[in-house]
Amino acid sequence: MRAVVQRLRSFISSAVLGGGTGASARVSAAAPVGDRNEQLKAELTQELTQELAQELKEELKEELKEELKAGLSEELKELEQDLLRHQISTKWELMHRIERLREPARELTCALCGHTEPAEAFTVFESACIFEGGEITRHQCPQCDVIFGSSLMLSLSAEELTREYEWHYRVFSEGDSTEQELRAFHALNPERDKRYVNWGSGAWSRSIEVLRADGWQVFGFEPHGSAGGEGDAILNSLDELIALKPDGIYSNNVLEHLRHPVDELKTMSSLLPAGGMMSHATPCFEYRFEFTRFHLFFFLGRSREFLTDRAGLQRVDYVADGDFMNLLLAKP
Numbered sequence: 001m002r003a004v005v006q007r008l009r010s011f012i013s014s015a016v017l018g019g020g021t022g023a024s025a026r027v028s029a030a031a032p033v034g035d036r037n038e039q040l041k042a043e044l045t046q047e048l049t050q051e052l053a054q055e056l057k058e059e060l061k062e063e064l065k066e067e068l069k070a071g072l073s074e075e076l077k078e079l080e081q082d083l084l085r086h087q088i089s090t091k092w093e094l095m096h097r098i099e100r101l102r103e104p105a106r107e108l109t110c111a112l113c114g115h116t117e118p119a120e121a122f123t124v125f126e127s128a129c130i131f132e133g134g135e136i137t138r139h140q141c142p143q144c145d146v147i148f149g150s151s152l153m154l155s156l157s158a159e160e161l162t163r164e165y166e167w168h169y170r171v172f173s174e175g176d177s178t179e180q181e182l183r184a185f186h187a188l189n190p191e192r193d194k195r196y197v198n199w200g201s202g203a204w205s206r207s208i209e210v211l212r213a214d215g216w217q218v219f220g221f222e223p224h225g226s227a228g229g230e231g232d233a234i235l236n237s238l239d240e241l242i243a244l245k246p247d248g249i250y251s252n253n254v255l256e257h258l259r260h261p262v263d264e265l266k267t268m269s270s271l272l273p274a275g276g277m278m279s280h281a282t283p284c285f286e287y288r289f290e291f292t293r294f295h296l297f298f299f300l301g302r303s304r305e306f307l308t309d310r311a312g313l314q315r316v317d318y319v320a321d322g323d324f325m326n327l328l329l330a331k332p
Helices: 002-017 033-100 158-171 178-186 207-213 238-244 261-271 303-310
Strands: 107-109 116-118 123-129 134-140 147-149 195-199 217-221 248-252 277-281 314-321 324-330
Touching (some): 033 134, 033 158, 178 195, 178 324, 195 238, 261 277, 303 314
Parallel strands (some): 195 248
Antiparallel strands (some): 277 324
C-alpha cells in the first residue's frame, strides 16, 4: 500500500506543477483553459485509476499469497501433530495389548534398590497417561518405599527411550519452570567466582538466561537434542562437562525421568570437587504428577536416603514447600 500512496502523490504533484510527459503534455496548448483542465482531469483520473488498480491488484495478490502460505503452514503443522498423537496412541495401545497376553509376574524386583519379593508384597498404583500413553501401572517397593514403573517404560532401551522423548517433544512441550529452577539454584548458596550446571536444562525455562544476566556463571546440560535449547551456555556432552569443571549442579523435574538415578548421581558427583553441592528439585519426592509415563520414579520415604547413600553422597537438607520439594546433597 505504501507504493500506491507514493504513486498517488506523484500524480498530484504532476497535476499541480504541470510537469511530466504524461497526460498533461498531451493536452493541446490551443484548447481553452476550461477545456484543457477538464481534459487533463479526465486523463489523469483514467491513468490514476488504471495504475492504482494494477498496483492494488499486485499488492493484494502478494498479501493473499503470504496469508495462504502462513495458513497452510499452520494447518500442516496441526495435521502433523494429530498424526503423531495417533501414532503414539496406536503404538502404546498395541504394547499394552501384548503385555496383557503375558502371564503376570509372580515376583517383582525394585527398579531402584533391587529388592525382590512376591508380587503381592508390592503396593499397586494405577494411573493413565495424558500424553497418549494409555494406562500406567506402578509398584511401591516394601523395602525402600520408592514407587517405580511402568514396567513397559522401564523395559525400553536407552535408544528407545530417547526416541520416545523425541516423538513426545514434537507434539508436546513443558511448562515454564523458571521460578522452581531459581529456587533450586539458590539452595546451593552459590558463589560468584564458581561455575554451576543446570542438569537437564531443557528449553522451557529462563533460569540460565536470568542468572547469567545477573552475573552468575551458569551453564545448561541437555543431552537430548529434542528437548534442548541453543547457545554457548548449553552443553551436550560429558566431555564438555569435564572440561568445564563445575563447582555445583542443580536440576528441576529431572530425577524422576532418569532410568538409572543412582548411576546418574554418581556421574554428577564425579564432576564436582570435594564438598561440591547438588540441589535437585522435583514434586516426585511424593506421589504427584503421576499422569505421565515419563515419570519413572517417585522417591517417597526411605528411598531418598537409599538414593543418597548408594550414590556416595551426603544429605544436607530436604525442603518441602507445596509442589517445590528440594533435596540438597554434598560430595564428601
